[in-house]
Amino acid sequence: MFVEQNVPLQGHNSFGIVAKARALVRIRGEADLQALLADPAWRAEPKFVLGGGSNIVLTGDVKPLVLKVEVPGRRIVADGPRATVVEFGAGENWHEVVTWTLDQGLPGLENMALIPGTVGASPVQNVGAYGVELQDRFESLDAIDLQTGRVFTLDATQCAFGYRDSVFKHVPAKEGDFGLAGRALILRVRLRLPKPWKPVLGYLDLERRMQESGVPHPTARQVYDWICAIREAKLPDPRVLGNAGSFFKNPTVTPEQCQDIIARDPHIVHYPMPDGTVKLAAGWLIDACGWKGKSVGNAGVYEKQALVLVNRGGATGGEVVTLARAIQTSVYERFGIRLEPEPVVV
Incomplete structure (x- = not known):
């Protein structure tokens, strides 16, 4: 050490x-x-x-x-008729892991291609994209207590996954509550890739790709290629233009709230959810408030996707936070919706 x-x-x-x-x-x-x-x-x-x-x-x-x-490691730990379980060190790059599974003939993660970050961060945020979240493929993880050094294992229920949420983002409200924010470091993550594989294609961008390519029944590799192309067209490469990906969570509202907004803004992008709520596209809300391409100091809103805040060169964290708060105020004043940031402000 x-x-x-x-x-x-x-x-x-x-x-x-x-x-x-x-x-x-x-x-x-x-x-x-x-x-x-x-x-x-x-x-x-x-x-x-x-x-x-x-x-x-x-x-x-x-x-x-x-x-x-920086914990390394990639291995198959179980391969049965209904699923393959793979394990990765927390320091492994997430996108490289997605690519590796496909190279091994193990589909199931392709919808989450090109999500930035490491494997160890994926359960904290319950990362997801294009209809698949980590919790849909999660088996278990090993973590270490930062106070005692004890290694422990959590399953999906114990991780308390929610939309971009988990037990790792919560501090216990009182003694005895189960919250692990700042108390644990994830060492390894195991994912369960189901058999037989079925593509998840319920997003408009993917449906367009199917129609354009004339491929009604894509392979996992084709879905992966489509996802990469879609994300690369919309999102800036952090190595070229600093960013943290999607900056705000997509808010959910009741059907009644959604209908009220539609009455005023008929073109709002929205998706019915299985629990009866409606998810609204945060990027659309921000764009509707006129923020696309705008800046505060050296922090700006990406010209191709209003959900992404970028560092135009020399931006400070304070400028990013100021820009984010101004966007939140605009969206609330127009739509009555409070946008919640995804990144952690340190």
Whole structure:
């Protein structure tokens, strides 16, 4: 275990915001964290877990000890007639893992191609795209308690998955409550890829691709290629233009609220949900308020997708937060809807 001092974090957050970690240690396995917790100099230090940095907005230097998760590993742990279970280290790149499963002839993750970040961050956010969420493919995970060093396993129920939500995003309200925000570091994630495979194609963009290509029954690899092409056309590459992907969650409303909005804005993009609520496209709401292409300082709204906030060069975390709050105010004043950010502000 080696603790690095004054580590630049610009390359460790997808927004490309300039900041430093006062101290940083790279976690490549359980032993690294056990050694850290056994060291009296670091045991009681506040800690901040950092994966791929694709879901954070840094507003200054990070004072807690940064635990940079770099746990490797890819393996098939079970292969049965109804599913294949695969396990990945938390430090593995998510998109590379999706590609790897297809290369092994194991479909099921293709709708979540090109989601930025690491495997370890995927359960925290319950990542999802184009009709598939992590919880739909989740088997279990191993994590380590940042106070005791004890390794424990959670199944899907214990992770309490919700829309871009999980137990890892909640602090216990009172003693005895089960919340793991800031208390655990995910080491490994196991995913269950069902057999037989069935494509998930219920999104307009995918339906258009089917019609344009004349392929009514695509393979998993074709769906993967379509998803990559759709995302690349809409979303900027963080290596070129800093961003954290979709900045706001798509809000859900009652059918009555949706009808009220439709009466005023007939073209609003909306999707009926299985529980009877209606999901609204946050990007459409932001665009309708005139924000696409606008900027606050060096932080801006992407010209091709209003749901994405970008770093036009030298943006600070404060500028990103100011822009986000201005957007929230506009959407609330026009539609009566409060947009909730996806990234964590640090």
